[in-house]
Amino acid sequence: MDKLELAKIGKEYINQSPYGIFDFRGSEVIVLPTVFPPTYNTPTISELIEGLANNCLQSKNQCRVFEMGMGTGAAILTVAKMKGVVASASDIAPMAALNAKANALWWGVECDIYQGSLFENVPEGQFDIIFWNIPFFKENPGGIDEVKFRAGFDPDYKYLTQFLADCNNRLAEDGHILLAVDYEMCDLAHIYQLIDKAGFNSEVCQEINISWGAMPVKCAFLLLERK
Numbered sequence: 001m002d003k004l005e006l007a008k009i010g011k012e013y014i015n016q017s018p019y020g021i022f023d024f025r026g027s028e029v030i031v032l033p034t035v036f037p038p039t040y041n042t043p044t045i046s047e048l049i050e051g052l053a054n055n056c057l058q059s060k061n062q063c064r065v066f067e068m069g070m071g072t073g074a075a076i077l078t079v080a081k082m083k084g085v086v087a088s089a090s091d092i093a094p095m096a097a098l099n100a101k102a103n104a105l106w107w108g109v110e111c112d113i114y115q116g117s118l119f120e121n122v123p124e125g126q127f128d129i130i131f132w133n134i135p136f137f138k139e140n141p142g143g144i145d146e147v148k149f150r151a152g153f154d155p156d157y158k159y160l161t162q163f164l165a166d167c168n169n170r171l172a173e174d175g176h177i178l179l180a181v182d183y184e185m186c187d188l189a190h191i192y193q194l195i196d197k198a199g200f201n202s203e204v205c206q207e208i209n210i211s212w213g214a215m216p217v218k219c220a221f222l223l224l225e226r227k
Contacts, residue, residue: 038071069132088113137186168198
């Protein structure tokens with residue numbers, strides 16, 4: 001199956017994504033309509049960020065963690081529970097920003113949440129950890145102008161390119177970026193080129209095998225640092 005066929009399946013999957021109350025690592029999380037549920041690889045990325053934050057806090061009194069495209073907020077809010085973590089996040093979708101704020105209130109967790117494209121509405125400042133479960137597809141199967149499809153689609157990786165450029169100013173000197181990717185749906189060769197061009201080294205810090213609908217897929221988590 002080629003990437004465009006996968007993208008068409010992905011579009012339908014996102015369009016029919018469920019909403020309601022979900023379990024996320026033992027906690028209940030609200031998922032509003034049009035917001036992508038925190039299933040698939042989100043539990044793993046939150047565990048990895050907790051580990052990075054713990055490492056950061058061993059040498060600092062405070063760890064500034066930022067999530068791009070937080071959706072329901074499940075990952076960033078889980079990390080925000082850690083003592084010493086200052087958490088913030090942004091999403092292009094207004095419904096996602098509302099969703100994350102609702103979950104922050106429900107969990108009683110402090111997190112600055114912004115709505116906008118990439119860092120456009122995020123106040124100036126740097127972060128020790130930045131993470132993003134990126135839109136996997138660089139293909140455009142047609143009709144993806146609706147904001148909710150940004151969870152899965154980034155034609156020609158335009159947003160990823162800008163995100164990596166922005167991170168040069170947003171990442172602390174000894175900070176790390178964590179990106180979630182997929183071996184089937186992503187164009188990894190293109191992604192590695194963008195990472196290199198933006199001035200970062202990368203390594204695969206973990207791989208997992210999971211199911212996407214009825215399809216077995218393999219995800220990876222790329223850890224980036226400045227060259």
